[in-house]
Amino acid sequence: MNTAPLAAIVLAIVATSAYAAPRELLDAIRQVETGGEKNGGRDAIGDNGKSIGPYQIGRAYWLDSRVPGEWSDCCDAAYAERVILAYWTRYCPAALRANDMETLARIHNGGPTGHRKQATMVYWRKVKALLDR
Numbered sequence: 001m002n003t004a005p006l007a008a009i010v011l012a013i014v015a016t017s018a019y020a021a022p023r024e025l026l027d028a029i030r031q032v033e034t035g036g037e038k039n040g041g042r043d044a045i046g047d048n049g050k051s052i053g054p055y056q057i058g059r060a061y062w063l064d065s066r067v068p069g070e071w072s073d074c075c076d077a078a079y080a081e082r083v084i085l086a087y088w089t090r091y092c093p094a095a096l097r098a099n100d101m102e103t104l105a106r107i108h109n110g111g112p113t114g115h116r117k118q119a120t121m122v123y124w125r126k127v128k129a130l131l132d133r
Contacts, residue, residue, distance in 0.1 A: 019096045021085045022104075028130035029084075029108055030054050030077070032123065042075050055080045055108075061087060064112075084108060101131065 033056040034041025041054030051058045053075040062071045065086040073079045088096045088104055091112040095103035105127040106120040107113075114120045 019085065019089055019093070021081060021088065021096070022099055022101060024131060025101045025104060025127070026055075026081055026084065028127045029105060031130055032126045040077060042077070053077070053080050055084060057083055061111075064090065066090070102128070 030041065033046075034044040034054050037044045037054075041056075044054060044056065045052055046056045047058065052072070054077045055074070057071075057074040057080055059071050062074055062083055065083040067079075067083045067086050069079060074083060085096075088107065092100075092103055092107050092115070094100075095107070095115070102124055103115040106115040106117070106124050109123040110117045110120040
């Protein structure tokens with residue numbers, strides 16, 4: 001019996017329940033990604049079709065999160081938030097535990113090493129401006 005799919009589901013459940021994502025950060029990221037879109041960004045498509053939903057999640061990001069479902073489920077905000085939390089739990093659990101919003105935002109924007117990429121600083125400044133309101 002192939003237990004790999006079951007193991008992936010268990011890992012995703014454990015990963016998404018271990019930590020809580022900071023609500024204010026999720027709200028700021030959503031605003032930066034799709035703030036002006038109708039339906040709260042549910043129908044948003046960006047990066048020439050490579051990112052979808054209110055948090056503009058790409059297929060590779062979704063796959064890396066290991067959350068069961070379909071990539072198209074990322075159009076639903078609650079599902080997308082589970083994906084983000086699982087992604088952060090996988091790639092930056094220390095930042096998640098420490099509530100390091102800069103690292104979390106930059107990794108959301110730039111991938112697992114996004115917190116070290118100069119290119120994610122502009123994104124972080126936009127998120128931070130919303131957090132500082």
